[in-house]
Amino acid sequence: MLKQRKNSEWGDISQVDATLLLIKEAIDAKKDYDYICLRSGQDLLIKNGFKDFLLNHQNQLFIQCREIREAELRLMRINWPKVVKKRFTNAHPLKLYRRMLFSLYSKGIFKMGRKI
Structure with missing residues (x-):
């Protein structure tokens, strides 16, 4: 358990802060x-053996990385309003707006730094 608590929301920078x-700590x-x-x-762990797996794979890292394409970077640069980041039902107007x-952005209609 953490000494200091951190409230984090899914998909928010608060997840990085908590990590x-x-x-x-x-x-x-x-x-x-x-x-x-x-x-x-x-x-959640759904079967036993996780600790044994780690013991059998000492000195190994389990981190992957990949190159990020420009199209993905454009999407990452969107400064989403906090209210739009929340989870909504499929029919919620803010979810439709986000979609x-x-x-x-994914079609390249909006370019970063270009005024509409």
Whole structure:
């Protein structure tokens, strides 16, 4: 458990803040951890053996990276209003608005730095 609590919302920068806080507290604990496993609510272990798996794969990292295409970068640069980031039902007007903006950006209709 964390000493300091961090309220985080799905898809928000607060998730990054909470992750950094977890890593900081693990480092500050001055324990010799082999791994730090960060899981969220849906990352439940469904079978036994996770600890054994890590023991059998010592000194290995389980992080992947890939090159980000320009089209994906355009979408990442969107400064979504906080209210639009929340989860909504399919018929909610803000979700429809977000879907429309996403579609326009992904088609390149809006260019970063260009005024409409």
